[in-house]
Amino acid sequence: MDGKLHPWAVTPKQAAGIQMELRHFLDLTWDERAVDLVGGIDVSVVRDTARAAVVVLGFPDLRPRGSVTAEMKTPFPYVPGLLSFREGPVILAAWEKLDWKPDLVLFDGQGTAHPRGMGIAAHMGLWLDVPTIGVAKSRLCGVAMEPGPRRGAVADLLDEADPRRVLGAVVRTKDSTHPVFVSPGHRIDLAHAVEFTLRCVASHRLPEPIRWAHHVAGGGALAPAQPG
DNA sequence: GCGACAG
DNA sequence: ATCTTGTCGC
Secondary structure, three states: OOOOOOOOOOOHHHHHHHHHHHHHHOOOOOOOOOOOEEEEEEEEEEOOEEEEEEEEEEOOOOOEEEEEEEEEEOOOOOOOOOHHHHHHHHHHHHHOOOOOOOOEEEEEOOOOOOOOOOOHHHHHHHHHOOOEEEEEOOOOOOEEOOOOOOOOOEEEEEOOOOOOOEEEEEEOOOOOOOOEEEEEEEOOOHHHHHHHHHHOOOOOOOOHHHHHHHHHHOOOOOOOOOOO
16 A cells, blocks of 8 residues: 555545545554554644644653654645544655654544544555554544543443444543543554553653654654753 | 534 | 633642
8 A cells, every 4th residue: 555545635525435445455453563663643733734743752762763844734624534634644744754664653533433444543554554543532433431540441432333343442541531542543453552552651641652743743842952 | 403523 | 723821630
């Protein structure tokens, strides 16, 4: 899967159709590859301009190693379920600037826990051809079971139409704090997605790659300025 | 027709 | 997402 998968300049209806087609290409298996670098991607929007940030951290030390950004006019409105058509293009532009690609990437949004199984982490996983994980701060679809109150507790995110089907995981990344919604994007399974997500969490609710990406997308620096 | 609805 | 002060909890 490389090269252009589909056009981005489409109508909302066409976008949904593209998502339906793309789901057949997803590979939800983990190949046990070595992970030395983890990436984090996020996009901020000011006025009519979107800025994407791709940050790379060492794994499992989580030390920031580098970052790149890209900007462009937002090409698509925010429509629940079609987020990748709004943020995808600028993410691809930033990704092209990376010298070394991470072995795994965490996204701020859903993976397969999406109405058509194609959340932004799954969609971009196909474009980038790299393992991706969706870590969302809130639910898009499905019925969320309640995980225990302690960090590391996990519960199922079930398909509302078929409770036997697990869409993703509701993960407590920090004690007594609202859980996050984890689902595999591409080239990984749910169990490993949850495992890597927890291993990327330091002392905050969100994984470090996503926190750094959010910070850089908002205009911040990757690391504090060195004194002297 | 009425809610729900990633970022 | 973005607009925004003080406040509560770890």
